[in-house]
Amino acid sequence: MNSDLMEQSLREIAVEGIDLDQEFDVTRLQEENDLIVLTNQISSDELISNEDILNTEKLIAEGRAESEYTTYNFDLWSVLKRGAINLVLPFINGMMLGFGEILAHEIGFKYNWQGARVVPERRIEQKNSSSRYL
Template identity: 50%
Template sequence: MNLDGQDIEDLVHLAGDIGTVHQQVEQSPNVITEQERNDLDQFHQDAKQESQILAQEALTANESNIQESAEVSSTSFWSFLGSCGINLVLPFINGVMLGFGEILAHEIGFRYNWAGAKVSL
């Protein structure tokens, strides 16, 4: 069973409501029939068992989240270097390529006598 936090909260509230109803039935037993009482007792026992299972799953999920967070911190150094490489080195390479492209275009324009291509000393 795969549950998120909201599902677990809903089940906890449901189990609390069932417990309250169970206490009210014990205080005034003539409100419901014997079959309804048996069904309620069975449902209450099932809810207790389910809440224990969910508590165990939540504990296991918390342990796995702790292990995953340790893995994230060990790779964050490499992701930081990758981010620096992309944000600092790539713009530099882009600027160099644009500069060489402009020089090349100017030289080609000068060799073919295009208008506006002048050599200034």
């Protein structure tokens, strides 16, 4: 859009009798001088071109368009597929804990480790008091 306006103004200048090639040389020199001044005054991080601004605006517009048309397919099968791991892992975890505890007690029984046999307190009291039930 800006380039169209610039071309139109250059054509008007050409009609008035000014040479277009000379005008382009002047604008190119001005641009080079402006760039030299800008690079000396502003660091490369602060220098923003029009292309960057247009590209950013384009990305923002695309993001808004995508957010407006986001659809989600919801059915029972997709929920089961995504939740299957959450149904299986607790079962595996429980099995591993259970077998691990059984294995630990069996190893304790084999080597006569103290505390390997788990006995309720009531049975210990009955054993010590020589109860009629034991």
